[in-house]
Amino acid sequence: MKSSNVVFVHGLMGWGPNDLGGLPYWGDAPAQFTPRFRTHLAKCGPLSSVHDCACELFAQIVGARIDYGESHSAGAGHARFSRDYTGRGFVEGWSAENPVIVIGHSAGAQTCRMLQNLLARDFWGVGSSADWVEAIVAISGPLNGSTLAYRYCDEEQGKPKMLPSALVAGALSVVSALSSVGASRLYDLHLDHWTREEASGELFAQRLDASRFVESGDNLGCDVTLHGAAHLNRSLETFENSLYLSFVSSATREGSFLGLPFLSKRHRPDRAMDLTMRDSANYIATRPDFAVAPTPDWGSGELTMALWRENDGVVNMISQRFPFIGRAHPVGGEGIFGFEDRLERGKWRHQRLDEAFGRAFDHNAATHGARMKPFEKGGREANRELYRKLAHLLDTFDAGRSERGGAQTNSSARVTAIVSTERS
Template sequence: MRKTNNYPFVLVHGYLCWGNDDRINDICPLFGMWNGSAKTALLDAGYIADTPSVGMFSGMWDRACELYAFIKGGRVDYGKVHSKRNGHERFGKTYPGYVPNWGELDENGKIQKINLIGHSFGGPTVRTLIHLLAEGSEIERQGTDPDDLSDLFKGGKVKWVHSCTTLAGTHNGVTLPEQIQRAVKPLAFTIFSLAPLTSGTWFSKVYGFHLDRFGLSSQTKHVGWDPTLLLHYVNLKEDNIHWELSREGAKELTKDYTVYDNIYYFSYYGVRTAKNKKGGQSGTKDMWLPMRPFAWMTGNFKRKTIGDEWMPNDGLVNIPAAHHPFKDPWQDFDPANIKPGIWNVMPQEYKDHTSYMGVLEDKEVYAQFFRDIADRVTDLPVIE
């Protein structure tokens, strides 16, 4: 089939992960790890692609704001109302623009669109960006002078996106935060304490926390360790990735999200656990070893609100979490009947959570996986 477009691809990472702004990405690309680079594979195939850095510990709203500024260009605006409510600075980094003409008409009078690919928490991130592009934010519109309002919060930009693809997306939240609920805040405090302690050092440039707006990190200067600031962030509900990864958080924050008729949606998910003697699920011998403890925890957790269907997982993400957003329509993927405005769910794959990052994957097979995604969406009719 003849290609209908060559819209740029934006690959968005998840929790604890990195992108272009982090030097670790030069040595070990998040999308590829030690088995190549999805970005390079796409570029070599003639596509336009990039892998931006968004806050690895940030909530989906803040990550979406960063993603918007990265793509369109300009200074990150987290929103006047949102920033005040969550106790952080309103503005962030300034970007030159990956696709500065995004949303504008080309020489043929067609809208310049993009393709979004999100792994893990990158799934809710790209869905949040789409939601804000389409609907904007009524709260920000009411609380901000029109001349001071970010274009992102004005809405009316749903036609700026051609496709949305998620890889092991945490759409409906995962059960692990519930299982370790008492340990989440102490663990978060310990992890986030490293942000000021490593600020302004070589480590912050290699693996940045990207929590500058909270006064917790910086790649250019030392930031003092302040337990008050740390506790403020750890105790946040909204704007806290650990809560947003939970089933409760995901449900609350995405309750108004929907699908749009001009966007093609695809969902990939994997399972690499099997039933164990106790009736739960354990990681198989093919699962990457560091994933296996989390696979066992996820696969053996059960409550009244968590049935057996939540036990099979990819090492971190339960099948129901990644399959498709609960409220949205979906269909099994059919290459002869790909529809926009509905989740086209791919067949279950024998993969763990890091397989989509390239871990334990064959280099060429991994590269072809992303080329197939690109080939598919660039063949689909453009809906203006």
């Protein structure tokens, strides 16, 4: 590949390098890509929509003021502009000849897809194309949504069932680092375009509740439902010049309680699953039942509830492989490591991590989870090996392939005048 820059993108309730006292969201992963690649850690709104996160990601990579687009912002009911990264971009001269590789964990995978599609539309008016992204790597990505989202979202429309402040407070309890909503900078909610995070958590909550954050559907809670994923998959494209890899995590096993044969079987958490995810894993394994179908074609083929029970504690296993709900996208097949000669640009290729490494991977095991459990034998090394192998694959992919038409080099072309003009 010609890209020399890898951008890591966190998911729902994720964090950046300046949050949580510098706790590394991506664990040991970035270190496995040096010195061949330059690595960059993005920070997006942990509850912001896939669209808004993609706009924030673009601004950080190119070095510009965040622009969510005039028509999108007006429709959602939030400000068009937000933070300014001018002079602090990740990549100088970002272009089709100097593209990036984006690696997204969880909902960050959808952010990466949205970024490429907005680039293809030249959303920011800089002459961009889909080729500015050379590869998208999804790690435990809800490419077709997660049924866990319906614990907090309506089953009929896929919108949050609670006020925005309650949604934020509930999500922050997962991070468990803040004492009150919006009061601390230890964890940055990155909701500037909706309302300022004041010193008073109560004032922040009141302003957020008065916004259209839930009503507009412009939030990540909506986007990770099956409803939201179907909408995204209908509107997003898979592009022929890019490589698409998806790594699938799973940490449940089908069986009866304590292995007793006279009890009914269902998916239960593997003993390797983090304790904080076991309740959510059991929810996915047993609920919801969808009295109202989340998509018109629900109930046939792979869109049957029984096939959506296996999970990693947060995302259904079946959803992580490739986008198919709402609209089918090109698929290259199963197997990545050991199948390098079968990888094709423009087609999604997936691999189960448990089969590749001989151990269960829960939702966070491929990011910070392994590093936060130092006494778990082999977990951290499996995490490192995943990214060592991925870095080698990306470094050597296409080497010697005649269809590339010879060697390709990086360009030093610059992107200029990003945010000074009106655009939608």
